[in-house]
Amino acid sequence: MNLVDDLTAGDRRALARAISAVEDGGPEAAAVLAELQSRVGKAAVIGFTGPPGAGKSTLISAYITHLRRAGRSVGVIAVDPSSPLTGGAVLGDRARMASHIDDDGVFIRSLAARGHLGGLSAAAPFVVDLMDAAGFDVVIIETVGTGQSEVEIAGLAGITVVVFAPGLGDHLQAIKAGIMEIATVLVVNKGDSPLAAATAAHLYAALHLNAGGHREVPIVTTTATTGDGVGDLAETIAGLLSVRPPSPADAPRRLRRMLAALAAENLKEKLLRGTNPEIDSICDEVRGGRLGLAEALRQLARIA
Amino acid sequence: MTKRHRIVLAKMGLDCHDTGIVIVAQLLRDHGFEVIYLGLHNSADAVVKAALQENADAIGISFLSGQHMTQVRLLIEAMARQRMQVPVFCGGVVPREDAAELQKMGVAEVFFPGTLGPEVVARVSGVLDRGRAA
Numbered sequence: 001m002n003l004v005d006d007l008t009a010g011d012r013r014a015l016a017r018a019i020s021a022v023e024d025g026g027p028e029a030a031a032v033l034a035e036l037q038s039r040v041g042k043a044a045v046i047g048f049t050g051p052p053g054a055g056k057s058t059l060i061s062a063y064i065t066h067l068r069r070a071g072r073s074v075g076v077i078a079v080d081p082s083s084p085l086t087g088g089a090v091l092g093d094r095a096r097m098a099s100h101i102d103d104d105g106v107f108i109r110s111l112a113a114r115g116h117l118g119g120l121s122a123a124a125p126f127v128v129d130l131m132d133a134a135g136f137d138v139v140i141i142e143t144v145g146t147g148q149s150e151v152e153i154a155g156l157a158g159i160t161v162v163v164f165a166p167g168l169g170d171h172l173q174a175i176k177a178g179i180m181e182i183a184t185v186l187v188v189n190k191g192d193s194p195l196a197a198a199t200a201a202h203l204y205a206a207l208h209l210n211a212g213g214h215r216e217v218p219i220v221t222t223t224a225t226t227g228d229g230v231g232d233l234a235e236t237i238a239g240l241l242s243v244r245p246p247s248p249a250d251a252p253r254r255l256r257r258m259l260a261a262l263a264a265e266n267l268k269e270k271l272l273r274g275t276n277p278e279i280d281s282i283c284d285e286v287r288g289g290r291l292g293l294a295e296a297l298r299q300l301a302r303i304a
Numbered sequence: 305m306t307k308r309h310r311i312v313l314a315k316m317g318l319d320c321h322d323t324g325i326v327i328v329a330q331l332l333r334d335h336g337f338e339v340i341y342l343g344l345h346n347s348a349d350a351v352v353k354a355a356l357q358e359n360a361d362a363i364g365i366s367f368l369s370g371q372h373m374t375q376v377r378l379l380i381e382a383m384a385r386q387r388m389q390v391p392v393f394c395g396g397v398v399p400r401e402d403a404a405e406l407q408k409m410g411v412a413e414v415f416f417p418g419t420l421g422p423e424v425v426a427r428v429s430g431v432l433d434r435g436r437a438a
Binding site for chain 1: 334340
């Protein structure tokens with residue numbers, strides 16, 4: 001039995017090891033990737049993103065409770081940032097999901113972003129595939145606490161829930177480009193705050209000002225700590241999923257994204273840290289005006 | 305992409321004094337570790353299960369409440385049940401005379417009050433690097 005057979009058969013330890021293998025990019029990773037592709041495409045993939053401290057982890061924990069009541073098994077990928085200085089990380093999301101630890105229908109894995117920008121880690125799409133192959137009905141991805149432009153999650157998840165907290169900004173913040181635009185569902189969490197209604201109103205106004213006919217994005221107000229509104233959120237997501245269920249086309253799309261991220265990171269690593277004489281000479285040629293940028297990029301891509 | 309040390313840190317039982325372990329989390333982060341912090345009030349089974357899901361290289365627990373002998377024993381038993389073999393580190397307000405017994409149970413390193421940051425990092429790294437070389 002190999003790792004992929006084992007994890008498909010429900011061996012959680014094999015799943016945990018396979019995730020490390022793909023994260024670390026070791027020799028096992030290629031074999032796991034090859035084995036995996038025929039076994040993916042069944043899970044509903046739901047992303048949760050939003051600013052740090054908005055309550056994403058707590059809200060996910062409350063949402064898991066609803067999914068479990070409905071009999072759905074859940075894999076969670078919780079991404080937190082890595083230090084740009086030391087590469088270390090404190091991964092604290094699962095501390096907010098502790099109530100599910102005794103439940104074998106829930107598997108939580110923390111990932112450090114490891115220098116990847118955009119809100120995820122380079123291996124995250126691959127980890128989605130692993131959890132999908134392991135048979136989880138729903139795979140939830142929590143991004144790092146995002147600013148305005150970490151929109152990568154939209155390419156990975158079928159449903160993107162953007163979680164806001166009251167009082168983080170006025171109506172001007174609500175109409176800026178970026179994270180607002182990728183939402184399939186908008187959540188105002190901490191709904192027990194006096195500012196929650198105003199925040200929801202700003203978001204509603206921002207969506208409906210769009211001259212080209214507004215996008216129908218549901219806005220749900222929740223209080224994750226008490227569970228208020230989480231049932232509405234669960235119903236909203238279920239409704240969206242019934243319109244757009246997971247499709248076999250999702251997995252190839254994820255694979256492509258992963259390869260793009262890895263190729264870019266590989267090249268960046270070589271360019272910034274490497275001591276490759278070929279790369280040095282390309283850089284010198286560009287600096288000396290003897291080599292055009294487009295041709296330099298072609299040559300660099302071949303080296304990577 | 306490279307392999308990084310992953311360590312699960314947790315408080316067990318009713319002990320809710322987490323200042324020390326949060327400082328250790330930051331210390332290890334600053335030395336390139338990926339620290340998965342589980343927070344307060346974890347059972348032995350919860351710590352082991354989280355460490356399995358995270359494929360952690362080590363487990364670190366800290367006590368102020370005087371429950372260290374009981375809880376460490378529970379943790380080591382839970383690890384045996386789950387066939388989990390990773391080094392366990394224990395720190396906090398642990399009397400020196402308890403260290404030998406803790407190590408007999410299977411704790412890799414015991415950190416007493418007053419242990420300096422660089423020493424914590426060096427001893428944790430030392431155990432993990434030896435494990436990797438083996």
